[in-house]
Amino acid sequence: MAKKSVYRDAIIDLHKHDVLAFKFVFKSLNCALCSTPYSKTANEVNTPTQTWCVDIQAMCMKCHEEQRARAPALRAHQCKDPYCFEYTPCPSYCFMELLSSGCFTLNQNLMGYVQTTQSITIPECPICNEEYSIENSQREPFILYCGHGMCNECFAKMSKPITHTSLKYNLECPQCKRRTAYAQESWENPLKIFLRELSEKQTELKRTCGDCEKEAPLFEMFQCNDCGKVMFCALCGMRKHHSHKIVDLGVVEVKKWMNATYEAITPQIKAYDVCFPELQADLIEKIHNFQAKALEKVGKIEGLSYDPAKDELRDCLAIGAKLEGICEKYLGDLRSCNTGIEKLLSRFDEAKETS
Numbered sequence: 001m002a003k004k005s006v007y008r009d010a011i012i013d014l015h016k017h018d019v020l021a022f023k024f025v026f027k028s029l030n031c032a033l034c035s036t037p038y039s040k041t042a043n044e045v046n047t048p049t050q051t052w053c054v055d056i057q058a059m060c061m062k063c064h065e066e067q068r069a070r071a072p073a074l075r076a077h078q079c080k081d082p083y084c085f086e087y088t089p090c091p092s093y094c095f096m097e098l099l100s101s102g103c104f105t106l107n108q109n110l111m112g113y114v115q116t117t118q119s120i121t122i123p124e125c126p127i128c129n130e131e132y133s134i135e136n137s138q139r140e141p142f143i144l145y146c147g148h149g150m151c152n153e154c155f156a157k158m159s160k161p162i163t164h165t166s167l168k169y170n171l172e173c174p175q176c177k178r179r180t181a182y183a184q185e186s187w188e189n190p191l192k193i194f195l196r197e198l199s200e201k202q203t204e205l206k207r208t209c210g211d212c213e214k215e216a217p218l219f220e221m222f223q224c225n226d227c228g229k230v231m232f233c234a235l236c237g238m239r240k241h242h243s244h245k246i247v248d249l250g251v252v253e254v255k256k257w258m259n260a261t262y263e264a265i266t267p268q269i270k271a272y273d274v275c276f277p278e279l280q281a282d283l284i285e286k287i288h289n290f291q292a293k294a295l296e297k298v299g300k301i302e303g304l305s306y307d308p309a310k311d312e313l314r315d316c317l318a319i320g321a322k323l324e325g326i327c328e329k330y331l332g333d334l335r336s337c338n339t340g341i342e343k344l345l346s347r348f349d350e351a352k353e354t355s
C-alpha cells in the first residue's frame, strides 16, 4: 500500500504544479477592482475589505480608499444603498482566514493565488463549527459588515428581528461585539463567490476512471502509451499498466494548452516580422525619392528672378518642415514601440529569475 501511494504521489507531484499554476489562479482571491491578489494580513494596502451596504462588494483597502474619495456617481461600485463607503473599512477576516490556511501560494508571476494542497481547507462557521458550503443554503457563509462571518443558519438563530423601513435583523457580532442591522438573512458575498469558483474548478477538472469508475481530478489520471488506454486512475495504472509507459493526463493537458498557445502567438508575432521590413523598405525608398525631388526643386531656384525665387525657397523650406513633422511623429511612435517591446523582453528574464 505504501509503495502505491509513493508511486502515485511522485508522479502527481512531478507535474501537478504545472497544471495548478496554469489552471488554478483563483480570480475571486484578487481585488475585484484592481485585480491585485489580496493580502493574507491586515494593515496592508491590499488587505481585503468590503463595502458597508446591502450589496456587499469585496475590494482591497487601497481601492476602498480611492472609491471612497470619489463622488458617489463616479464610483465603480454602484448600489441603491447610500452608505456603501460611509464607515471605516474592516479587514475581511473570513478571507484572510482562508488565505492563511496554508492551501494557497501566489503563483510565479504574482498574478494570483494557486492551490498548493490536494484539497482546500474551507473556513468553518465559528458558532456551529460546520464548514461553509455553497451546496447547502443553511451552511452558506453570512458575512457581517465587521468582516467576521457565520453560516446562514446561525445568523437566523442569533439575529433579532427589528422594524425599520429597510433593515430587518439586528446582530451583535459574537467575535468583535459590533452591533449592526441587516436587510436580509442571506446575501451574495465574496466568500460565496470564492466557494462557487472552487466548485466550478473542481467540476471542470473532475474525470472518471475508465476502469474502476472512481472520480478524481484530471491531474491524478493517466493514459497508457503502450496499450492506448486513456483516462485511468493511479491505482488502476499500478494494477494493469505497471510495466507500460504511462503519462500523467495533466501533462497531456498542459501540452495541449502549450500547443494552443503556440498556435495563437505565432501568427501574432509573424505578422510584424513580415510587415516591418516591408514597410521599412517602402519608407526608405520614398525618402530617397523625396530627397531627389526636393534637391531638384531647390536646384531650380538659381534660375529664377528675385521674387519667385523667394517664394520657391519658402515653399521648399515648408515641404522640408512638413516631412520633418511627419517623421518626428513616426519616430515618437517607433521609440515607444521599441521601449514597449524592451519591457516585454525584460519580463521573460524576470520570469526566469523567479522560477
Ligand SMILES: [Zn+2]
Pocket: 031, 032, 033, 034, 035, 036, 059, 060, 061, 062, 063, 064
Ligand atoms: Zn484593489
Ligand SMILES: [Zn+2]
Pocket: 051, 052, 053, 054, 055, 056, 077, 078, 079, 080, 081, 083, 084
Ligand atoms: Zn453599496
Ligand SMILES: [Zn+2]
Pocket: 125, 126, 127, 128, 129, 130, 150, 151, 152, 153, 154, 155
Ligand atoms: Zn453556523
Ligand SMILES: [Zn+2]
Pocket: 144, 146, 147, 148, 173, 174, 175, 176, 177, 178
Ligand atoms: Zn465582528
Ligand SMILES: [Zn+2]
Pocket: 209, 210, 211, 212, 213, 214, 232, 233, 234, 235, 236
Ligand atoms: Zn481506476
Ligand SMILES: [Zn+2]
Pocket: 224, 225, 226, 227, 228, 229, 240, 241, 244, 245
Ligand atoms: Zn497499458
